[in-house]
Amino acid sequence: DGGITQSPKYLFRKEGQNVTLSCEQNLNHDAMYWYRQDPGQGLRLIYYSQIVNDFQKGDIAEGYSVSREKKESFPLTVTSAQKNPTAFYLCASSTTYEQFFGPGTRLTVL
C-alpha cells in the first residue's frame, strides 16, 4: 500500500533535548513538507523540500532542522532552541498541489 508513515505516534522528551521525527513515503512524490498544528491555529509550515538534497524554510522554521538525503525520507529535528515544541507534527508529500498527509506525531516536552 502506498502512503506516508510517521513514527512514533507519541513522543515524550525532556526539555533541552533534541528529538528527530521520522517521515517516510512510498508514493514516489518529489515534494515533502512538515507542518505543526496547535489548537486554534491551523497548520503552519515548518520546512518543505521540492527535490532531494534541497529544502526551504517555511513560516516557523526557527528551532527546527531537516534533511532530504533520499526521496522517500524527510526527517525533522526539533532542537532545544525551539521554545514551544509541544505540538502535533504532520508530514505531507505531493506531486502537484494536492498534499497527502501522514498520521502525525504528538510530541510532548516535559
Add this chain to the structure above:
Amino acid sequence: DQQVKQNSPSLSVQEGRISILNCDYTNSMFDYFLWYKKYPAEGPTFLISISSIKDKNEDGRFTVFLNKSAKHLSLHIVPSQPGDSAVYFCAATNLQGAQKLVFGQGTRLTINP
C-alpha cells in the same frame, strides 16, 4: 498576518441538513483552493479543490463555491451525515509559485442526530 481565515471555529448542524463552511483569503495571487477534512489525532485528508477559473466544483455531497471578487470560498455538504463531524481546513496556493499551501485555522463541524 493570516492570509487564509476561517472565522467560525465551530459549527453545529442537524443530520440531513446542509452544512456551510466559510473561508476568506486576502492574497489576490492565490488561484487554487483546497478543502481538507481532519479527524482527531489523524492527518488531514483531501476533500475537494477549485481553480480560480471556476466558481463552482461538485463532488458527490460536497460542493465548493468561489467568489473571487469577495475573496471568499465556501464548502457545502448536503446532506450532512454523522461521519462528517470533523475539523475542516481550507487552503490556498498560487499555481505559478512554489508548491506550498497556506491553511486556515479550521472549523470544527459537529453533526447532531
